[in-house]
Amino acid sequence: xxxxxxxxxxxxxxxxxxxxxxxxxxxxxxxxxxxxxxxxxxxxxxxxxxxxxxxxxxxxxxxxxxxxxxxxxxxxxxxxxxxxxxxxxxxxxxxxxxxxxxxxxxxxxxxxx
Amino acid sequence: xxxxxxxxxxxxxxxxxxxxxxxxxxxxxxxxxxxxxxxxxxxxxxxxxxxxxxxxxxxxxxxxxxxxxxxxxxxxxxxxxxxxxxxxxxxxxxxxxxxxxxxxxxxxxxxxxxxx
Numbered sequence: 574x575x576x577x578x579x580x581x582x583x584x585x586x587x588x589x590x591x592x593x594x595x596x597x598x599x600x601x602x603x604x605x606x607x608x609x610x611x612x613x614x615x616x617x618x619x620x621x622x623x624x625x626x627x628x629x630x631x632x633x634x635x636x637x638x639x640x641x642x643x644x645x646x647x648x649x650x651x652x653x654x655x656x657x658x659x660x661x662x663x664x665x666x667x668x669x670x671x672x673x674x675x676x677x678x679x680x681x682x683x684x685x686x
Numbered sequence: 687x688x689x690x691x692x693x694x695x696x697x698x699x700x701x702x703x704x705x706x707x708x709x710x711x712x713x714x715x716x717x718x719x720x721x722x723x724x725x726x727x728x729x730x731x732x733x734x735x736x737x738x739x740x741x742x743x744x745x746x747x748x749x750x751x752x753x754x755x756x757x758x759x760x761x762x763x764x765x766x767x768x769x770x771x772x773x774x775x776x777x778x779x780x781x782x783x784x785x786x787x788x789x790x791x792x793x794x795x796x797x798x799x800x801x802x
Contacts, residue, residue, distance in 0.1 A: 604787035618789035677731035
């Protein structure tokens with residue numbers, strides 16, 4: 574069964590460093606999303622992406638964040654200068670426009686020291 | 687803005703018994719989707735069940751079923767014949783239908799423990 578994959582599973586970085594989180598959505602899906610979950614809290618929407626541009630973004634998704642689909646398979650989330658409060662689980666999701674259900678990857682745990 | 691409320695932070699159930707997790711939501715829209723996602727200790731988000739608001743029939747997936755009350759804006763999840771593997775965090779989520787890629791709005795989750 575097709576699935577969303579994410580790398581790395583765990584990333585540790587120093588405050589102020591740039592990180593890139595990678596996702597490979599399900600191959601025939603056209604809509605892509607990033608969510609984050611701070612430990613013990615609910616899952617929060619960051620950004621959605623369609624047709625090579627951002628469709629919608631939340632207040633969390635400020636100028637420190639960017640997304641890109643550099644090729645036909647990868648979807649990346651970049652955090653330019655990480656802060657302690659960026660420590661969280663980051664989930665990528667994708668959906669098929671005909672089915673409207675979002676399927677999640679296993680997540681990347683980001684730890685900012 | 688839509689909100690999703692899960693009023694039970696924690697629940698427990700005996701193995702083989704039935705448990706119901708509650709979820710209410712607030713929206714002014716008439717067309718939307720509702721979902722239950724399961725998050726085991728691995729923290730992966732796994733789709734359990736989905737419901738389209740225009741459908742009156744409650745969705746069912748094997749041991750999982752929902753009680754969807756549109757007028758009351760209630761969407762509870764019933765797990766029958768609970769198994770140890772059902773122990774997880776369960777999130778209720780709402781998605782508007784106004785466009786193809788509207789984001790999910792999640793509740794705070796209910797942690798379910800299954801007692802052997």
